[in-house]
Amino acid sequence: MAFNEQNLIDRRIGKWIGNCIHFLKEVDSTNDVAFQLALGGAREGNVVIAESQTRGKGRLKRQWQSPPGCNLYTSIILRPEIAPVFAPQITLTTGVAVADLLSCYCPGNVTLKWPNDVQIRGKKVCGILTEMSASAASKVNFIIVGIGINVNIERADFDESFRHIATSLKEEAGSEISRLDLIVKLFDNLEHLYTTLRMEGFGSIKDMWLSYSDMIGKQIRVVFNDVVQAGEVHGIDDYGALIISDKNEVIRRVIAGDATIVKD
Structure with missing residues (x-):
């Protein structure tokens, strides 16, 4: 099934992540678009998806390589009722959601690298960038969760400067991956874990994150x-x-x- 707005809308009926989808051919950054939508009052669960980004954003002002037609670039608007000091929990929760997803394709080979990287066999396959608006030390207005997953990009198409440390799901799983199925499962996973975080706290998610980490004791x-x-x-x-x-x-x-x- 084609990766397009209507097919994704059809797959998100009755769900709250993806209750409103902004599907764009090309943007500077999905996080920038989502941030402006959130400032304008967009509800929690609104998502921005782009086929390509001209200035995809990574942590610490790095650029995320974002060619068209092969990967996933999405940003989700969340409005958690938490103090800003707890915002890193959102990044780690998202990491677990992605790790659970990718483990379906590469079981036993997915790890989490603090604070925001998902790896397969030690190579980066996904980056997470969370950006926050807070009105005071005690109140988060919204958090934008940006997720970039290397899905079907070929090894030869990676920038030479980081080809040795990056990979794609296709390279690791050995076959082409349906981006539509992948993003639907991603939103389902995040919806479940974010609800768990809100209702039960960070404890169980913390344990899941630690189970994926290869850093403990290192x-x-x-x-x-x-x-x-x-x-x-x-x-x-x-x-x-x-x-x-x-x-x-x-x-x-x-x-x-x-x-x-x-x-x-």
Whole structure:
């Protein structure tokens, strides 16, 4: 079945993620479009989908390679009733939703890299970018969850600078993947886990995230704004921060940055 707006609308009847779909051929960034829609009052569950992005956004102002017709680029508007300090829970919840999805195609080979990467056999297949609007320290207005999944892009089509660290679902599963089926399952997974987060709290999702992580017990380096922290990973806390112990066995919370496992 073709990957188009009407077929997706038909598959989202009765669901709240995808209750309104903005399906665009090309945008600068789906997150930018969704952010403006949210500022204008768009309801929770509105989604923006694009066939391509000219300036796809990754974390720390990086660009996400976004060619047309082969991958998934989507942003979802959420309006959780939480304080901004809990916003990282949304990123980690989304990571679990994607990991559960991709595990259907590559069982046993999907891992989560804190804070926002999904990997297959150690190579990045998905990036998650959450952007928030908050009116005060105690109130989130909305969160935009941007998800980019490398679905059917060929290895040769990756930019040469990161070809060695990136992959696609097609490359790993060995066959072409239906993007329509994939995004429907993605929205179902996220709808279920986000509801779990709201109704039951972060505990069970935290456990699921840890079960996918390959960082626990490893030595890592985290770089943020030219500041480097290093230590052994012990897990994540209830706010979504990474917990490490440094060489002096001092426990530290890491709330942002690029984490890299240190090879022996």
